[in-house]
Amino acid sequence: MVISVNDVRSNPNEQIAHAVAVLKGSERLRDVFDAICTGGKKPKTVSQLMTKTGKSRVVILQLGGRLADQQLVHKTKVGNETAYAKDRYLASKRAAIHRLIKDPRKLAKLPTKYSPRGNGGVVRVVVPGAKIQIKELHVEDFDQFAKIKKMKPTSAPKISERAFKDGVLKLIGSTGKFQDWGGEPNDLYTTKLRHKGQRRAMAFAFKGPGTKGELTPKKLGKNGDQIQRLFLAPAEIFVVQYHDAIGQSVVEQVQAFASLNSVREGKRINYCIIDGDDTNRLIMAYPKQFGLK
Structure with missing residues (x-):
């Protein structure tokens, strides 16, 4: 699935967040970026970068x-040789970029138009030339939840968030513990849930009956950043669960962060609502399993 989106370079914090996403996974890439960005304004030739x-x-x-x-540097020519010129803004923010790479918690607090603080905004991302691979899965696609395929839309007795979480743990066969405080990146991380017979690394965000009305981004986490923190997990499937209607803005934000992870990691990222x-x-x-019998 390819999503058509707006320019990731449209405001300063997004430029920084985009640079962090690109550079985070490769020390060699950071070395070359630093070599291009240090020194004077003149572009660095390939020969000069080899030496540095x-x-x-x-x-x-x-x-x-x-x-x-x-779009972190500019490709050009010096004589007949390929060269690279620094982006003046990103070069000036190089120290901040490195700090955010080292500390994902600080990155999670960085306000951007795709990760605003509590105003229900939506991620809009584009990386020219990058292949975005994301796919929506459904709850019945997981092996341990297969019985749901026989269930038509129905009402169910209200159960607590804890009871629902415990039921999910029983179905997965996990002995893990849920994280219930806002500083954790996700409520549950597991590799025991199977999709098409294979175990997959999955991260869950749960919102229980304590939250009322349609779910919007500002209701996800104290700072409205729960989805962003969810996607910091080393997972390939990301799940958002809520006991009521989930707003379109939440779905779009999940899709956008899945797109970012797909570009950064070079693989397909799945999500489930x-x-x-x-x-x-x-x-x-x-x-x-959910304590009704």
Whole structure:
């Protein structure tokens, strides 16, 4: 699935967040970025970067091209040789970028238009030339939840958030513990839930009956940043569950962060939205696990 979205470079904090996402996973990429950004205004040739970094010409061309494709530097020519010029704004924020790479919690607090603080905004991301691979899964797609396929939309007795979480743990066969305070990136991280017979790394965010009305981003976490923190987990499937209706803005934000992870990690990222109807179906499909029998 490819999502058409707006420019990730449209405001200063987004430029920083985008740079962190690109550079985070590769020390070699950071080395070349730093070499291009240090020194004077003149572009650095491939030969100069080879000397500064100790890397081969092929490696410099590969990494420099990747940085240019992601709009972190500018590709140009000096004479007949390929060269790279620094982006003046990002070069000036290089120290901040490195701090955020080292401390994901600080990154989670960085306000951007796709991660505003409590105003219900939606992520809008574009990375020119990048292949975005995301896919929506449904609750019935997971092996341990298979009985839900036989369940039509139905009502279910109200159960507490704790009872629902415990029921999910029983179905997964997990002995893990839920995180119930706002500083944790997710409520549950597990590799025991299976999708098409294979175990997958999954991160869950749950919102129980204590939250009222349609779920919007500002209701997700104390600072409205729960989805952003969810996607810090090393997972390939991300799940948001709520006992009532889930607003379109939440779905769009989940899709956008899935897109960011897909670009950064170079692989498909899956997401699943479990709204009130699917929550009821799951409870009634497995009443014993959810404490109803």
